[in-house]
Amino acid sequence: MDEENLRIDAAVRSLADATQKIISLKKAKADSKEISAAKKAEKKTKKEVEALLKEQKAIREELEDLMKRRYFVVPSFEIYGGVAGLFDFGPPGSALKDQFLELWRRHFVIFEDMLEITSVCVTPHRVLETSGHVAKFADFMVKDVKEGNCFRADKLLENHIDALIESGAVSKEKRAELLTIKANADAYEAKELGEMLQKLGIKAPGTGNALTEPFPFNLMFGTQIGPSGHAPGFLRPETAQSIFVNFKRLLEYNRDRIPFAAAQIGLAFRNEISPRAGLLRVREFLQAEIEHFVNPKDKSHKRFSAIQDVKAYFLPRENQVGEGKCIQMSFGEAVKQNIIDNETLGYFLARTQLFLLRCGIKPLKLRFRQHLSNEMAHYACDCWDAEIYLRGYKWVEVAGHADRSAYDLRVHSKASKVDLMAREILPTPKIVNVVEAAPNMKLLGKAFKGDSRFVKGYLMNLAEADVLKLEQSFKSGPAKIEVNGKTLELLPEHVNIKKYEKKVSTQSFIPSVIEPSFGVGRIIYSILDHAMERKGKGKEKRTILSIPAVIAPIKAGIFTVTSKEGLQEIASRVRLELVEEGLAVQHDISTTSIGRKYAKADEVGIPFCIVIDDDSKKDQSVTIRDRDTWKQIRVKITDMVEIIRNLCRQKTTFIELAEKYGEFKA
Amino acid sequence: MDEENLRIDAAVRSLADATQKIISLKKAKADSKEISAAKKAEKKTKKEVEALLKEQKAIREELEDLMKRRYFVVPSFEIYGGVAGLFDFGPPGSALKDQFLELWRRHFVIFEDMLEITSVCVTPHRVLETSGHVAKFADFMVKDVKEGNCFRADKLLENHIDALIESGAVSKEKRAELLTIKANADAYEAKELGEMLQKLGIKAPGTGNALTEPFPFNLMFGTQIGPSGHAPGFLRPETAQSIFVNFKRLLEYNRDRIPFAAAQIGLAFRNEISPRAGLLRVREFLQAEIEHFVNPKDKSHKRFSAIQDVKAYFLPRENQVGEGKCIQMSFGEAVKQNIIDNETLGYFLARTQLFLLRCGIKPLKLRFRQHLSNEMAHYACDCWDAEIYLRGYKWVEVAGHADRSAYDLRVHSKASKVDLMAREILPTPKIVNVVEAAPNMKLLGKAFKGDSRFVKGYLMNLAEADVLKLEQSFKSGPAKIEVNGKTLELLPEHVNIKKYEKKVSTQSFIPSVIEPSFGVGRIIYSILDHAMERKGKGKEKRTILSIPAVIAPIKAGIFTVTSKEGLQEIASRVRLELVEEGLAVQHDISTTSIGRKYAKADEVGIPFCIVIDDDSKKDQSVTIRDRDTWKQIRVKITDMVEIIRNLCRQKTTFIELAEKYGEFKA
Structure with missing residues (x-):
């Protein structure tokens, strides 16, 4: 590396x-x-x-200053003093985000035939109770005993350790011990965290006051759905759950075939205790998530061979003890050696790497870190984070890749009583015992009127085990069921419980899910960190934001060399041709010099500048100037749109064009 | 019409x-x-x-069945019984929405050089208190006195009147009276609403029980920001406010020039009392909003001449008494006759019309309805809704166009104490009296440490009137100010209040704002309503979803006529070329007949089908079949991507291609 x-x-x-x-x-x-x-x-x-x-x-501050000054990202509600952890994207930031999402969609959803859905943020209590978020989606908090200020306990611990180590005042052994504590900080329970804070003598930042014992604070934003006051809900803490609750529809849409992947780009919300670190830890953020559903017994991937020879840097679990050295190897080798659990997980890691490189992430500053055993959820098989080295922060996680096993579908199936199984064809058919609850529609209609169709749906979807439970409960009278938000009493005569033998040629299973999950804000921050370059010194010092053209917020600057008659008309025509192609431009009609316009365009990441001069009037040609090489070519206006389009679609490079058209010197 | x-x-x-x-x-x-x-x-x-x-x-049910069955839109959390007013977009719905937003962005943001931002949904109490939403963003609710079920009072009234009128049992005079009541239903205050409900003898639906008096229910979803419990917030009820609080940055980004337009696509949330009507009234929805800032004294628009001859159907205020007849006239004429208040408002109405037509909305089913005086906010000058006639619902509002005057910026400036004025150059300079609060940084630093820069910002941004108030309040001791979430005591010596004369060449004003605001879900529903066509009868009956190619969720179906060797390989190559161009495809490898594949493609709105047959192997050509005309052409695979792309970008039509290539009969 x-x-x-x-x-x-x-x-x-x-x-x-x-x-x-x-x-x-x-x-x-x-x-x-x-x-x-x-x-x-x-x-x-x-x-x-x-x-x-x-x-x-200095790099962190320079980048954050540039982002704010050029209106990529600013604190939300700034005129009211702002709110910690909430940020707005200004015009270049918003466009960068949209271009990024379009590339993500092309790279993942369209290229891989994924089923993209868009579901809602407001989520009823029951769904997140089932997923485990109500009980467990919490961070441990400590309060300043005098001032009442709140802090995240594990972050206090980590920051304290960083400061200690950076001071140099710890021995090699102590250092290793501290690094181990740090690596485990977010996996500790309240008691252990409290002990560690005590052991290291950590006090409240700012005041130096004592701290309370750590206690859990649920990170979900709560709300009420509807006017009744009896329907609590939350803003979803991740987009994943809404894919799981859509699984039945998705499978049906995919004509019951498996494997398939669903995807979603959407907002998620986490009520962080004390968000800092700018864009890296925020309370409202965009996620782009994929849930790839597979047979738990077959996690091979049909396109694995296409990526097996691609190499990457890995930081497996074992290498994280002590100093942590990366190994470089191919994805094929990593799966073969069981460093990565399976082909599908490996395939997605490789696709993520390719995607991040397309976004301008530097290959030597990208690694995949495996989760430690105590870092993973209890049900997960294997997890790998894509981490990017930021010059302003060190290594930062930007995308997780988790094999979540069948956990989520299993709990939702159990709680909703809806069958969330997939089926696959057996090599040879077999005989099985079937248990079914057939609704007696005539009696149901009489008893439940408009609700009878919900009762029917409930019965038709019951898993076998639940049918048997229902049969059992009928022995002691009517059974209570919950449908359409109501509790209804079901009588034995409402249901005909059928048991019979059947020859089946398919086998059912709850699919495993492999989840690549991208934090959009973090990747955008990383893109900017890697794109920011400095050229020259002193007064000549220039900042250049080398955002790849494919995701650049503005594709072209349009300038005229003078305000002479006729030039602005050509500029307007050039502008119109580009915007009609959907390419965002900046038509700068100010009288600033071309040199200063180039400098500003470089700083806001505009990849190409189109310059109209006196010759443009004569021969309908313009100069195109490249941000990254500062080379220029001269082309006909009629060819210009296609050239800019091909550059932005990564179909050609400016170097290739400079060879084809010859380098132009004004 | x-x-x-x-x-x-x-x-x-x-x-x-x-x-x-x-x-x-x-x-x-x-x-x-x-x-x-x-x-x-x-x-x-x-x-x-x-x-x-x-x-x-029947049409409403057919469309809603199609939308659900083909997974355009389904109830959210369906396996848990769903939640009223919350819907998920499945793969075709989600892609349609994204293609729609891309077109919206091209048509408005890129074409008009708008400044698009993306801000957050979680909004602190103070911002929405200032905007008036905390006090006034409410609907009147009535409850069933026995069951406690909640209903929206104005909707009960409207539905009751519709039923009465449709029964035919009312005289012409009574009818006119009822229609007037209906038109005013959502403008009534609680008392009037109560009287009307009483007068018409309206009872609780379902039970026939008596109803409570109407009382206001605030429609915002409330939450808490951060762990303190002392920072109440809401989910934003509209995206507009976050543009207003960004105004200062936007103006600066636009180099202080005015007019300019900002735009935002984002979620908004309204905790509807009893949402019905499927996608038309939901609790979480996408808005695409534009805020065009202009000098209140000059609402002309530089591109008005480009649209002045375009005609549209208008339903002005005066025509809404009684039966309500539309008039057809040009935008130029409508502005000239003062039917539309100003050019900028007229320009946006015309752009909206063009946009909706590009989305496949039928021109004869689109009209602009002016708000009645009591329908508009007290500060608004003029408002026009774009309404679409839905075969399943009648006229539905899909986009509002309001001249909100300077109200929003004024209240936010007052509450935040930040100057939100724009400046323009005066024809001749003039002498003005200046009042400034200059911070004494040395003393501020001592007194407020880290907060001193916030105090500085506060003072630098104070409007003149507020500086004078501050000066006044110093007469009775220290002044209390709110910065960075704290209350601080400012002493007279912290500030140097300067008063002097200055020659100025610019003039300040709070801009007026003209707001075109689009409800994305409603327009998507309208697109589907207008796109759904039926061909044939009985067994031959077919549904065709003629969604324009530019926004179609899937651009091309790829089929082979047989499963013969070599054909799937060509199909895979065709697929790869299209997806690499970012065009979503459906590669259907099932063994169903081509006829049935066409039928299914028609029903889900796939505009073009590419068919690979034995000849494809010989001469590398494929058939392209058009959904809307059922015509076919035969083209080389090398030309195919460009043809599909041009069709989707509305650069050519299939009729033109059929002429160029000749119609192909298999």
Whole structure:
């Protein structure tokens, strides 16, 4: 991997070594000269660490300043002082997000024939109770005992450890111990967290006051659905659950064939305790999720061969103890060696890598980190995060890839009493015992009027085990059932319970689900971090945002060299041709010099500038200038739209064009 | 306008006339023969009304069945029995919505250089208190006194009146009176509504029980932001407010030039009391809104001349008394005659019409209805709804166009104390008195530490009137101010209040805002209502969904005529070429006949089918078949992608292609 990624870690390690050396020299009562040399070395390393941390902070601040100044992202409700964890995308940010989503849709949904759905954010209590979110979707919180300010306990612990380590004042052994605590911070239960906070003497930031014991705070935004006051709900904390509750329809839409993948792009909401870190931890965010449903016994993937030779950097579970070194290998090898659990998971990791590279993520700053065992949900088989190295933050998770097994469908099937099984054809048919609850529609109609069709649906969808339970409960009188929001009393004569033998040629199973899940805001932040480049020094210093043309918010700047007659008319025509093709442009009619217009276009990430000059009037040609190479070509206006389109669709490169048309010097 | 639109209304009127005739004949003690003839006529008209209402219901049910069966739209959380007013888009619905939004973005945002932003749904209490939503965004609710079921009072009134009128049992005069009550139903206050319900003897639907007096129910979903429990918030009830609170940034981004338009596509939430009517009244919905900011003294539009000759159907305020007849005229004429208040409003109405026609809305079933005076917000100047005639519902509002004046910016400026003025250059400079609050940063830093920069921002942004108020309040000691969520005490020495004369060459004003606002779900429903066509009868009966290719969820079906060797390989290549161009396809490898595949493709709205046959192997050509004309052409595979792309981009028509390539008969 790129050395840059690890420079801070390496420097921090050297500092710890240097400090350690002094201690052991002192212990060994070494020569004072030797000690002072060691102290000098320590000081030098300390300066190096400080310089690197300063550089990290400077890049972070520069990027965040650029994002705010150029209106990519600003705090929401800024004129009212803002609200922590809520951000608005301004015009370039919003367009970048939309272009990004379009590419995601093309790369995943359209290319892989996925079934994309769009479901709602407002979710009834019962659905999230079933999924486990009501009980478990919580972070541990501590409060400043005097001021009442709230903090996330694991983050306090992690930040404290980072500061300790970066100070260099810990021994190698202590360092390893602290890193292990840090790696486990978000997996600790309340008691352990409390002990760790106590052990490390952590106080409330800002005030230095004591902290309460950690206690869970559910991260879902609660609300009430409808006017009754009796229908609690939440804003969904993830888009995944709404795919699971749609599974029956999806399977039917896919003509009962499996495997297939569903996808969804939508908002999710997490009421974070004390959101910081700008765009990386927010309370309302876009997710782009895929749920790939497979037979649990066959997780092969039909297109695996297409990606098996692609290489990537992996950080498997075992390598995360201690310093954490990545290994580079092909996806084929990683699945073969059982580092990645199965082909489907491997296939998606490879597709994610390809997608992120298309977005301009630098290949040496992308790795896949496997979850530690205690990091995964109890039902998950294997999880890999795509992590991107940000110059302003270090490694950040941007997309998760989890094999969630059959857990979600199983719990929803149980709670809703709806069969969520898939079927596959058996090699040879077999005889099975069938148990069915056939509704007596005549009696149901009389008893339940308009609700009878809901009762019918309920009975038809009952799983076998539930039919047997119903039969059992009839022995002690009417059975109570919940349908259409009501509790109804079902009598034995309403249902004809049938048991018979049947020859079947298919086999049922609850599918396993493999879930690639993308945090859109985090990836957009990463794209900007990787795209931001600096050229020149001092007054000549320029910032260039090399966002790939395919996702660039504005595809072309349109300028005229002078305000002479006729040039603006050509510019307007050029503009119209591009916007009618759906390509967003910036037609800058100000009188600023072309050089300054280029500089501004570079800073906001416009990949191509189209310049109209006096010759344009004569021969209907324009200059196209490339942001990344600063090369120019001269083309006919009639060819221009197609050229810009092909550049934006990654069908050609500017280098190729410069060869074809010849480089143009004004 | 199309007669079909008014057939029901006309029939209902005839029925009333017929009933009325009997009454007057009886009164005049007319001949019994004459009376019985009149009765016969009444019976005939009644049957006609019933038949038309039945037809309306049948079309509605057919469409809603198709939407559910083909997974365009289904109730959310269906396996848990669903939640009223919440719907999920399945794969074709979700893709239709996305294609629709892409067209909207191209037609409005890109074509008009609008500044699109994306802000958050979770909104703090204060913002919506300022906008007036906390106090006024409510519907009047009545409850069944025994069962406690909740109903929207105005809807009960409207439905009751519809039923009365459709029964034919009301005189012409009574009818006019009832229609006036209906037109005012959603403008009545609680007291008037209560009186009307009483007067018409309206009881609780279903039970016939008495109803409570109407009382207001706020339609916003409430929640809590963060863990403190002291930061109430709501889900935004409209996307507009987040554009207003971004105004300062937007103006700055637009280099202080005005007019300009901002836009936003995003979710809005309304906790409807008793949502019915499927997709037309939902609790969570997508809005696409534009806020065009203009100088209140100059609402001309630079591109008005481009649309002034376009004609449309208008239903101005005056024409809505009684039967309500549309007038057809050009936008130029409508603005000239002061029917539409100003050019900018007229320009947007015309652009909306063009957009809806591009989406397949039938021109004769589209009209613009002006709001009645009591329908508009008190601050609005003029409002026009785009209404679409749905065969299953009659006229439905799908997009509002309101001139909201400067109201929103004014209230937000006042509450946030941030200057939200725009400036324009004066023809000649003038001398003005300036009042400024200059922060004393040294003292502020000492007093407020980290908060001092917020205090600085607060002071720098104070409007002149507020500076004078501050000066006044210093006379009685320190002044309390709210910044960064805290109340701080500002001392006189913290601020240097400056007053001086200045020569200015610009003039400030709070811009007026003209707001075209689109309900995405309603338009999608309308597109489907207009797209659904029936061909043939009996067993040959076919449903065809003629969604225009530009927004069709799936652009092409790919079929092979046989499962012979080599054909699937070609089909896969065809598929790959199309999906790499970003065109969604359905590659149907089932063994169903081509005829049945066509029928299914027609029903789900796939505009083009590409068929691979034995000749395809020989000469690398395929057949393209058009959904709407059932014509076919034969083209080379190498030309295919470009042809499909041009068809989908509305650059050519199938008729033109059939002429160019010749019609192909298999």
